Amino acid sequence: MKHGEPRCLVPQGDWCGEAATWSAEEQALFWVDINRFLIHRLDWETGATRSWFFGEPVTALSLTTDPERLLVAQASKLVFWWPGSDRREDFGFDLPDHPTARFNDGRSDPQGRFWVGSMGNNVGTDGEPRDMPASPDGRGHGRLYSIASGERPVEWRRDIGIANTFCWSPGGRTLYTGDTIAGELRAYAVDPATGAIADERPFFAGFDRGHPDGSAIDEQGHLYNCRYGGGCIVRVDPEGRIERIIEMPVKNITTATFGGPDLTTLLVTTSSLGRAAGDRLAGGLFAIETDVRGLPENRFAL
16 A cells, blocks of 8 residues: 655644545535534535534534435434535434533444444533543443434443544444543454444554544555544554554544545544644644545445
8 A cells, every 4th residue: 555645635723623524426525623513524626615513512424325414423412414504403312421421433334324432521511622521430431322213222332431433344244443541442243234243352452652543444454543642543454453654744633534536535634632832734634645445435324
């Protein structure tokens, strides 16, 4: 795999950019700024960027089988959103332990279920960063959910520090997810018929540059894990071994997805929180040209 140098597409200055989601129909990238309650959209052809304000932190996005509608995770709940008209409609799932906890990362699986994790709430009512609340048992407020249209949410795991990374191997038989506080990614066997997960095993841990944040997968089955505080993206092979380290020009790397007309551009969000003096590109959206295709975005099945 070859890759070019990271280039800043949009110097957005996001406090905490996240949820990079590529729409092939629109040839556009959607992403969020959690702390400023924003969703952004970049038009690939023109380079124009538009932003929408929400009433609380926005943490994760998914395309749906309706090309005009997205599923949006906010801090406390899930909503449907139509960008063309800015219509918003409650999905019907509120996080049970909000505001102590909030939703965090999330993506849809190949079967059309939305997977989303939670964490202790570290965002104040005005978007200001704050310390996560301590959990009574010290194991964390985070939980792991899946939601299928018309069905009750399923809680798969709890006692997670920060639930982060949701991506599936080519063929969809392995789910990769993780805990940022524990510093590790985990792999689960997936039942293709039902989407159920089992057989948790360690996948990638012990890397000392920053903390694991969001991830993307390419068609060769390599996982690209963004390292918050580590200034890099680490490409990990299907056996959990480091294949390469992609150096980034900013410190806090948050998540990535493959986009562009042929899905060979790795699109990367970053955070400006705690930025060093002179780090003018912190919080920007970056692009890295590669010679490998990524997997297309999964869609929530309506």
